[in-house]
Amino acid sequence: MFEFIGKNIKRIDAKDKVEGKAIYPQDIYIEGMLYGFTVRSKFPHAFIKVDVSEAEKVDGVVKVFTYKDVPGKNHHGVVLKDHEVFISKKVKRIGDPIAFVVAKSKEIAEYAASLVKVEYDILPAVFDPEEAMRENSPKVHDKDNVFYHFKIRKGDVEKAFKECDVIVENVYKVPMVDHAFLQPEAGVSYIDEDGKIVVIASTQYPHFDQEEIAQALGVSKDLVKVLTPAVGGAFGGREDITLQIHLAIAAFTLKRPVKAVYSREESFIAHSKRHAMKMYYKTGATKDGKLLALEAKIIGDSGAYASWSMNVLRKAAVHATGPYVVENVKIDSFAVYTNNPFTGAMRGFGATQVPIAYEQQMDILARKLGLSPIEIRLKNCFKEGSETATGQILEKVALEKCIEELKRF
């Protein structure tokens, strides 16, 4: 009946991959290409002064790029343009890019990078998002650290909690997680025969990179071409810009091909993480196990930059009741800047963190009520026509069947 569904389909790129012929950006070598190495912040929060003169004197160094060398806008970011291409005044996390040393070899670039002098005027930093929410805490972006607050309100939780026979209240915490895709970031940039700036990089977002590169170069979008060769895993971790703009600026300025490959360590430092979240949960039910009210406060650690935090914290809130019908709901989610590594997309976009909280709440409720974990879930799970906390009416819901299946185990 179907051409593909239910059938085993071979990946079109699998043959190249098993033969070692698939090309990832680090596999690209161009005659006469230069190598770039990034100088990064060693402190989480500090004003900086940068002196590249010693580094530029090293034999084999072609140029050291800093914020002064960004031809267009010194910014990027998937939702808010709050990242700088190169830090101009203040670093906001360990790993913030400060300079990009371009040299004839990797070794020279890396050596010269160690000679870039960065003077740090260290500022008090904040690493706990709840602390960052307080008025008197250090400000990461010189404004309120809370930059997103999403609310869901349904029914009347206050009244409903009074009618509950049992209420459980707990705080859940989940840590940051790195994607650890197996292929560290790498890329090559050059100017092609038509005068276009080409960036070959493993990215999840080539069309958006194109726009961000063009803005940083101060050129129109059609002068920038972003090519995505084989990508060695991503899981959300390649949605933000890492080396794309650095490479493009270098190739655009020097008119020579430039390549950069991150080490595993630099990869960890350079890209986003999954949001650490602190989740305050209060869930109430009647004595026969029907959920009546749920109140949750979810605080997401956005780290130094926003990346996809709004989308992630919105999704966390939307999923906060789990797949259960609750008539009275009050949910508040927040995205908060801190001086931690920045957090963004990672498999589930916020829907991954909240089950730790809502499912444990269900188990604890069940135990208190003397019900089995399956019973309490069957009693409350989304069914055909159920209404979610955000007012969506659901169709084609097969959850009950799935839970029934679990009885076998």
Add this chain to the structure above:
Amino acid sequence: MKIELNVNGKDYSIEIEEHLRLIDLLRDKLNLTGTKEGCGEGECGACTVIMDGRIVNSCLVMAFQAHKSKIITIEGVEDEDIKNAFIEEGAVQCGFCTPGMILAAKSLLDKNENPSEQDIREAISGNLCRCTGYNKIVSAIKKAAEIKRGGRNV
């Protein structure tokens, strides 16, 4: 300094710097970019090659240590059974671990055509995969072993 070695059946006599790693020799000098670098410190196995019949992490072997040795990289694997089994079982996703996995599998099957699941898991225990969750890789290696024992090609 100058070293001699055989890579994928071809003899090389090549001038190298003392600090060069085997992985750099293969990728940067011999253009064999199928060998991947995932960590550079012996954790991930993406750089696995076969050296004198045994798998090694080519990021941890200095090029000069490969003097007079025989190296097989993914480009030199002629065993179609393993490659086809990987394709058919869906053991390849992003593919960055794949060359190393195939060499680890080859090294196992060269010695043992009837490995248990435990043998297979042990054989690839030095190779990380972030995409597949390993099960499909294990079934691919099982399948390749079956094909070999049946003495037929796919």
